[in-house]
Amino acid sequence: MAIKPRKPKAAPKTKPQKQYFGMAEWYGQLYRNLGDAQRKLYAETKNTLEPCPFLHQVPALGPQSGKLHCNKKGGVCSLRNFHDDVTFGPITATCPNRFLENATIVRHIGRVLLGADTPLFAKEIAFLKRPKTGIAGEAEAAAKAEEEEAEEAEEDSGQEAAAVESGREDVGRIDLVFVHPDDSEKWCAVEMQAVYFSGGKMADDLTVIRKHAGNAIPMPGSARHPDFRSSGPKRLMPQLMIKVPTLRRWGKKMVVVIDRPFLDSMSGMEPQDHISNCDIVWVVVRFDEDVVHGSATLVIDQTIFTTLDHAVKALTSGMPTTLPDFEGKLSGKLAPAISVSPAAALIVPPGLAED
Template identity: 60%
Template sequence: MTKKKKLSRRPEKQKQFYGIAELYGNRFIDLPNDERKRLVQAKNTTVTCPYFQQMPALGPQSGSINCNKTGGVCSLRNFHPLQAPGDDITFGPITATCPNRFLENGTIIKHIGKELLGSDSPLIAKEIPFLRRPLSALEAENAPNAKEVDMYAVEDEGIEDSRQEDVGRIDLVVVNPDDGTRWCAVEMQAVYFSGGAMTKDHNNILTFIGNGVPMPGAARRPDFRSSGPKRLMPQLMIKVPTLRRWGKKMVVVIDRPFLEALDDMEPIDHISNCDIVWVVVDYDETEQACKAVLKIHKTIYTTLEDAVKGLTAGKPTTLPEFESKLERKLKRPVAKKL
């Protein structure tokens, strides 16, 4: 009987405990215990979003400036567990999980207007239809004079069509107030997270006593792989080629931790030669008490092709390495046979 070869165990990955960095615009580590408890038990639709309050034109069409994100968490950061008794918890940088976080004081809009359009007081428009759904052969045959329709209804025209789908809209367009032909498209990309639900932190918050900060109730981490290649990259690949033909730029807003999770992108030396303008922000925690203030970290110009390489952020494995991993998977008890 042949002895089975023992598979070597891979070293366990260190768990990451990303918890609340900002709650309804307040820096979590500065909040008194009573206020933390009140806010985590509040219904988000009853609490004002400070960023909608500062930029109401970019809030919901209803005119409400209350938070539209369940739980009210604006951003996350890594809580580093105590290494020894008596140590203080240390924290990693802030990364936004809600795109509304990027609206603070209109800082980004002013920067985009000045950098691309020559005006730091630009006009803004939301959710402009971008793609048209082609008619199927059957629709064209049954209605020869029918026209393709926008994927999104244009509200002013009162169009309603059950065939419209949730795809093909430019989220934000920034326009020079003196020349309507000078404009750019904007995508604001926050990060999704993987791991335990944020509600798992609530018990730690509600039962915490003392002067420190409660640790997160579950392991979780920012999922830059889902946010970049799976969400942002398809948006760019669909929209940028058309914008490029029109002679327009796509602006992508991300924060510094998101940029650092990307592979290196070759920057272009002048805006005239780029397809995408990356506006990267960071959060200054020293300027204002109990707040993290959004600042422009850097602006980067790239082509679409180099952006795709950066978002993919990985090199293909070798064939032997791939087949070795495949062999290990097949030897596991959970491997299914047909």
């Protein structure tokens, strides 16, 4: 009987270092600049009692209720990585309202796409027709009724939450449209994509803040990180794949507003040399800090023209593994799909026994 050689022991795996992303901006102010008293005050403040500085700068793009308070539970505008020596990574937006600062993107999109710095706008335009008959129609009607009830409740409370956060993501609408003020046939669709995060709750940070003493900057209360995969391939990519082909047939462009860390999480996109050859215009912003005044300023980092195909490839982020690598991983994970005891294996089903 041949003796199989023992497999060499695999080198011990090194655990990836935990990422402690905490508040970058809190109610529009740089977290690192806040003193202990201000942090403790914000930790006890209900977000709806605080004004959103970015909505106040572009009130027309705010909620239909006209209430311009913070509509992000906890009031966190953006996140950044905290390092043990209290140095900080770049700022990445977690609230889409963060992109409205000083109407910078409004003027930029109007100028690049429409040739007008002050475009008109419309929000929540129906895009896909829902089925009206059969089981699918009944389900859609029920879902629509639930949406309307939730929207009425939000309107009554003055709280307009993002649909994706409340579980009511609707690819059947175009969220925002900019239109040339003198030519209604010149328009573009706009999508502002902030990032979600995975890991510990922000409430853990509030607990640390309440217990903290002194003006030193408290570290985040738990490990978390921006979830670019949920924000990109799982949320943004379906939006683009559903809406862009129709917009392309209509001769219109989709504009996607993201920040620099979001772009860096994607694989490289092959840019087109002219807007006429693209399907999607990526407006990439960054947040330049002014530590003296305790704020960060939104700046246009770059504008990229791409096709839908190149955008999808970039959002899926990564090259396929090789067949040998895949099968090597597969062999290490194989296990019986059905457990069969030796006694049960001897039982022959009726009709299969030999004569």
